Amino acid sequence: MADGIRKVVARDGQGQISVIEEPIPEPEPGRVLIEVKASMISPGTELGGVKRRRENPVDAPPAPFGYSSAGVVIGQGEGCEDIPLGTRLACMGGGYAQHATHSTVPRNMAVPIPEGVSDEAAASIHLVATALNAVRRAELQLSEHVAVVGLGPVGQFACQWARLSGCYVMALDRLPMRLEIALQGGAHLVVNVDEKDPLELVRDFTRGYGLDAGIMAFGGDGTDAFKMLCGMMKKAPDTHIMGRIVIVGGATIQHTFAASLGNLDVRSAARTGPGYHDEAWEHGQDYPPVFIQWTTRRNLEECLQFMASGGLNVEGIITHRANLDDAPEVCETLIQHPNDALGVVLIP
Numbered sequence: 287m288a289d290g291i292r293k294v295v296a297r298d299g300q301g302q303i304s305v306i307e308e309p310i311p312e313p314e315p316g317r318v319l320i321e322v323k324a325s326m327i328s329p330g331t332e333l334g335g336v337k338r339r340r341e342n343p344v345d346a347p348p349a350p351f352g353y354s355s356a357g358v359v360i361g362q363g364e365g366c367e368d369i370p371l372g373t374r375l376a377c378m379g380g381g382y383a384q385h386a387t388h389s390t391v392p393r394n395m396a397v398p399i400p401e402g403v404s405d406e407a408a409a410s411i412h413l414v415a416t417a418l419n420a421v422r423r424a425e426l427q428l429s430e431h432v433a434v435v436g437l438g439p440v441g442q443f444a445c446q447w448a449r450l451s452g453c454y455v456m457a458l459d460r461l462p463m464r465l466e467i468a469l470q471g472g473a474h475l476v477v478n479v480d481e482k483d484p485l486e487l488v489r490d491f492t493r494g495y496g497l498d499a500g501i502m503a504f505g506g507d508g509t510d511a512f513k514m515l516c517g518m519m520k521k522a523p524d525t526h527i528m529g530r531i532v533i534v535g536g537a538t539i540q541h542t543f544a545a546s547l548g549n550l551d552v553r554s555a556a557r558t559g560p561g562y563h564d565e566a567w568e569h570g571q572d573y574p575p576v577f578i579q580w581t582t583r584r585n586l587e588e589c590l591q592f593m594a595s596g597g598l599n600v601e602g603i604i605t606h607r608a609n610l611d612d613a614p615e616v617c618e619t620l621i622q623h624p625n626d627a628l629g630v631v632l633i634p
Contacts, residue, residue, distance in 0.1 A: 293634065294386035295613040299346030301339035303614045306348050310388045312361075316569025317390045318369055319361030320377055324409035325385045326354045327630045329620045330438050330505050330535065336621050352385035354378055354412035356405040365570055366393050374399040376590060378412035378558065378582075379568070385613060387634040392568035394561060397586040400594040406607065406631045407593050407600035410439065412558060414589040414598065415582065417443035417503070420534035420555035421451060422580060424499045428452035431492040433484070433518060434473075435511050436504030436535055437464035439629055442603050444501050444534070445473045450597055453499075456491055458484055461625045463605075471602050479514075488518040496520030500531045508537030516541075519550060559585045603629035610634045 292310045297303055313319040327333070332351055359373045369375075375396040377383040382391045399408045417440045426432060432448045434441050437459040448455045449472040457468035457476045465476040475491050477484050488497060500515040502508055512531070519529045526548030533539070534555040541547065561567040561582040573581055592598035605628045608616040619627045 292386055292388040293610055294350040294384055295352060295610065295617075295632070296348035296350050297336070297339075298348040299339070299344035301336045301343065303336070303617045304348055305611055305613055306350075311390050313363035313366070313390045315364035316366065317363040317392050318359050318366050318375070318396055319363075320355070320357035320375065320389050320391055320396070321360045322355050322357040322386055322389055322634050323405040324356050325352050325383065325632045326409045326413060326439070327352075327385070327617065327620065327632065328354065328413060328439065329624065329628070329630075330440070333617055333621050334505055336617075350384045350386065351380075353380040353383050354409060355383040355385070355389065356399060356408035356411070357389070360388075363390070369393065369396075374405070374408075376408040376411040376586065378415065378586065379562065383412065385610065385632050387610065393570050394568050394572070394583045395586075397583060397590060400590055403590060403593045406604060406633075408590065409631055410443075410600050410603075410629070411586055411589055413439045414443045414593075414600070415558040415585045416440050416534065416555075418447055418585050418589060419557065419559045419580075420444055420501055420503070420532050421447040422559075423553050423555040424448075424501060424530055424532045426451040426453050426499060429454070430498035431456070431495065432499040432501065433458060433488075433497050433515060434468075434501045434503060435459075435515065436502060437461070437468050438503065439603055440534060441501070441503035442468060442471060442628070443598070444503055446471050446598055448501075449473070450592070454491070456484070456488070456497075463625045464628060467603055467628060471599055484514060485517050492520075496529070498529050500529070502531065502533050502537055503535050505536035506538070508533070508535070508539045509541065511537070512539045512541060516547070516550065522548070558582045600629075604631055606630045608632055
């Protein structure tokens with residue numbers, strides 16, 4: 287069914303990024319073959335460890351990467367005959383929706399793109415859905431106060447989802463460009479933590495109530511940020527900290543529990559929702575919706591609906607569009623100059 291050579295962006299054990307060529311894969315049962323029109327780079331998940339790898343290189347060949355893209359169906363594996371050739375799909379998943387000219391994606395992780403949504407916007411789908419799942423885990427309610435720490439793509443989208451949930455949103459980071467994008471995206475207050483102490487601002491921001499929720503959307507050492515959020519949360523008259531903190535980035539946190547955290551709920555937000563990494567589900571099986579409503583596929587569909595309605599602004603975080611062949615250079619910009627780039631879309 288597939289014939290020819292594809293290009294795909296890859297990383298090796300030295301931390302070097304390149305564009306390699308390999309045969310276009312055949313679509314396995316339960317998968318569709320996609321001609322990729324756009325993919326979006328995740329600066330944290332995909333590139334966050336590159337500097338460490340360069341400092342401690344290992345002998346490993348280039349391996350394709352990428353997990354969020356959009357494209358057109360050009361081939362159908364067994365069980366996907368009902369997905370017409372030419373259908374525009376938003377695709378997600380590590381090992382599937384790679385930065386490439388072609389990819390094969392399981393049917394439950396490839397969702398039709400509505401009219402009016404561009405390929406570039408749809409290519410953000412995995413990042414948008416990760417943020418949506420984090421906001422669902424936070425169980426936000428109308429008029430609550432929430433702070434988002436870390437304004438990479440997932441943090442930016444978390445700010446937008448929180449605003450769409452009817453919350454007052456405080457956005458925190460160290461990079462001026464990211465703070466400006468969050469402000470344009472609807473955050474009510476942005477704070478450069480290198481210039482201002484959020485603890486001094488949160489009382490006025492929450493009108494004295496304290497935060498109801500916090501979302502940590504970055505990796506690495508998160509202890510200081512976690513302690514900062516704890517100091518910003520609402521407190522009961524008996525001095526117990528209350529509210530919810532959701533960890534969506536791969537942060538490492540050292541903190542004592544029980545009395546040291548009061549009655550604070552600390553929650554992990556894993557991936558994009560139920561289903562992802564369940565191979566049977568990915569390739570076509572489903573969970574009973576009466577028991578599991580917000581599966582990964584349902585979350586993907588909702589992300590695209592909000593893009594189509596204009597409620598979710600993806601265009602505002604896109605800072606660069608580059609040809610796939612230029613991926614090494616634009617990745618280097620994200621690694622070395624994080625204040626110069628944020629949403630980077632690769633176009634084959």
